[in-house]
Amino acid sequence: xxxxxxxxxxxxxxFSEVLKAQSTVTGRYVAIKCMKSHFDNSEQVNNLRxxxxxxxxxxxxxxxxxxEVIYDEPTGRLALVFELMDLNMYEWIKNRKSxxxxxxxxxxxxxxxxxxxxxxxxxxFHRDIKPENVLISNDALKLADLGSCRSIxxxxxxxxxxxxxxxxxxxxxxxxxxxxxxxxxxxxxxVLFEVIALFPLFPGKNEIDQIKKIHNILxxxxxxxxxxxxxxxxxxxxxxxQKEGSGIDPLxxxxxxxxxxxxxxxxxxxxxARYTAVQALNHPYxxxxxxxxxxxxxxxxxxxxxxxxxEKEGKNNKKLFPTINKPVKNTSFSKISIGMDKSISKNLPHxxxxxxxxxxxxxxxxx
Numbered sequence: 001x002x003x004x005x006x007x008x009x010x011x012x013x014x015f016s017e018v019l020k021a022q023s024t025v026t027g028r029y030v031a032i033k034c035m036k037s038h039f040d041n042s043e044q045v046n047n048l049r050x051x052x053x054x055x056x057x058x059x060x061x062x063x064x065x066x067x068e069v070i071y072d073e074p075t076g077r078l079a080l081v082f083e084l085m086d087l088n089m090y091e092w093i094k095n096r097k098s099x100x101x102x103x104x105x106x107x108x109x110x111x112x113x114x115x116x117x118x119x120x121x122x123x124x125f126h127r128d129i130k131p132e133n134v135l136i137s138n139d140a141l142k143l144a145d146l147g148s149c150r151s152i153x154x155x156x157x158x159x160x161x162x163x164x165x166x167x168x169x170x171x172x173x174x175x176x177x178x179x180x181x182x183x184x185x186x187x188x189x190x191v192l193f194e195v196i197a198l199f200p201l202f203p204g205k206n207e208i209d210q211i212k213k214i215h216n217i218l219x220x221x222x223x224x225x226x227x228x229x230x231x232x233x234x235x236x237x238x239x240x241x242q243k244e245g246s247g248i249d250p251l252x253x254x255x256x257x258x259x260x261x262x263x264x265x266x267x268x269x270x271x272x273a274r275y276t277a278v279q280a281l282n283h284p285y286x287x288x289x290x291x292x293x294x295x296x297x298x299x300x301x302x303x304x305x306x307x308x309x310x311e312k313e314g315k316n317n318k319k320l321f322p323t324i325n326k327p328v329k330n331t332s333f334s335k336i337s338i339g340m341d342k343s344i345s346k347n348l349p350h351x352x353x354x355x356x357x358x359x360x361x362x363x364x365x366x367x
Contacts, residue, residue: 004032004081015147020084029084030067038076045071045078053124053146062115064135064144085142089131089195096198099254105195106259108134108141109188110286115143116184117277123152125180129187130167131194152181165210166190166200170221170269173211182271185280189266193248196255196263211240219245221269258285 004021010031011018019032039045046052054066068081089108093100112134119126126133127148135142169186171179193201201217204210220240248263262285268274275283 004030031082031084033080033082035078035080037078039071039078040076042071042073045069049149050080050147053149056122056124057119060115060118061140062111062142063118064142082144085135086137087135089134089136089191092136093131093195093198099198100195102196102256102259105192106285107139108136108195109192110281110289111141112143112188112191113277113280116188117281119143119149120152120181120184120277124149125152126184128164129184129191130164131191134191165207166203168210170211170214171271173207180271182274182276185266185274185277188280189263192259192266193252193263196259197252215240215243215245217245217248217251218267218269219243225269256285258283261285
């Protein structure tokens with residue numbers, strides 16, 4: 001950590017806090033993600049899902065770049081050094097009074113889908129697509145925070161309470177963890193709607209309210225699909241009165257017809273019928289990018305990988321992906337971290353932001 005001059009606190013989440021810093025060697029600005037958990041050894045660090053996934057997926061122009069892994073074995077402290085982006089998509093749209101240019105939105109969503117296509121092709125799905133995890137600088141977009149990702153080949157059921165509720169698909173809400181990589185596409189549909197409309201599509205207050213809000217707009221799923229969900233759900237009885245939804249179109253009449261159609265294709269109840277990232281990239285909405293999509297018109301391959309084998313909870317895996325930077329012992333980490341915490345709490349501005357979507361003041365994490 002002695003290589004970096006700490007500037008400000010960017011945000012804080014459940015498992016980490018993110019600091020803006022400057023390299024004392026190159027002068028480059030970076031984002032340092034300081035993990036709140038402590039790690040017993042470097043093998044445990046190397047088995048961290050986020051590190052494994054980033055090693056597998058890098059380099060890619062639309063995936064956040066991990067520059068360095070700093071690990072101090074005596075204290076168990078871990079920090080991940082990332083390239084610094086200007087802001088996230090939530091920050092881009094918050095408090096706006098007028099709609100953003102659809103051409104700008106189209107360019108960003110195209111890049112987001114390219115990032116997701118790349119992760120899926122490499123056998124990984126993100127599991128937490130939301131505006132806060134999509135970072136932008138000028139015209140460039142990068143997908144961040146792969147801490148919740150899983151292998152597509154992992155055995156179901158998965159964790160039920162994954163992803164942020166507003167962006168969670170029906171198969172995640174209504175089953176005991178029987179969902180797959182298509183949940184990322186549902187998240188993209190919600191994000192695309194939100195940046196077009198400037199308000200979230202399904203801002204549920206709790207699980208039941210979340211389901212109700214989805215039904216209010218999309219209508220209830222078919223009885224056949226609900227019966228399939230019920231067979232995979234022991235935590236609730238799935239009984240919903242049939243109703244017609246209000247639809248997407250009346251909520252964003254200013255959006256182009258092709259944009260509204262793409263959102264509908266990404267928000268299909270039936271997982272198998274929901275668009276893949278490749279199908280979305282080849283949708284007419286991105287017609288002007290057709291030359292770029294021609295190279296990815298294949299069906300994503302889902303390779304078996306060390307990531308799939310090594311990501312199981314509590315399993316030590318000695319196979320590592322090609323290393324970006326092996327965790328290094330850093331004897332100054334502990335002292336500097338303590339000093340850093342004190343200086344931030346005393347001298348730096350608190351980054352609490354009033355969310356336009358909630359009455360209470362909350363932290364909005366950078367990652």
